[in-house]
Amino acid sequence: EIDNGSFLGKAEIYRGKGEPLSFRADAEFADIRLESFISGFGAKNPVLAGSVRGAVALTGKRGAEPFVSGLDGFGRLKAERGRVWKFPILSRIFSLVNIVSIDEAFREGLQYKKITGDVKIKDGVLSTDNLALDSDTLRMSAAGEIDFPDSHIDALLAFHPFVTIDKIISSIPLAGWIITGREKSTVSMYFAVEGPLSKPEIGPVPIKS
Helix, strand or coil, rough: EEEEEEEEEEEEECCCCCCCEEEEEEEEEEEEEEEHHHCCCCCCCEEEEEEEEEEEEEEEEECCCHHHHHEEEEEEEEEEEEEECCHHHHHHHHHHCCCHHHHHHHHEEEEEEEEEEEEEEEEEEEEEEEEEEECCEEEEEEEEEECCCEEEEEEEEEECHHHHHHHHCCCCCCHHHHHHHCCCCCCCEEEEEEEEEEEEEEEEEECCC
């Protein structure tokens, strides 16, 4: 048991030098409280709260240098009924987009309905194409990859504010579909996040792209 939830897993360590893998592990977790879990790793400020469930599977290649470059696997998660606070990437985005009401919501902890996503790991590179946050205030989604051996990130973040207005307009027959489009959003903003993990470059992506 951990942070009011449960964690169940197994691992195999291969000692034979002829084995291509050094280890194999998989686990499932449910109803873990994110705020206390994250603070347990030394986080001084709140980042994420809510209840999370999911699964992860990992293998490690023998002799990989650095160790992280030999990691392969996958994971999935679903967090519900929580809050998310501003973190460095969001702070940089809000320095480019001045939406006061949403900025204040993040400072106080934006309430979200769910955060979902699947990730793959290949040779230490973590990738996703469906990471998404859904709330009554805004929607966010992300796709891209983080290269841990090279400490590099290359991702695209989509930002859909004004969810309440979107719901009203999209309910208008025909006109709502034309205005909000396939994503059911009157306003969509896209940002590229690229560069060293410690300090990536963040900039708006033209709507043509």
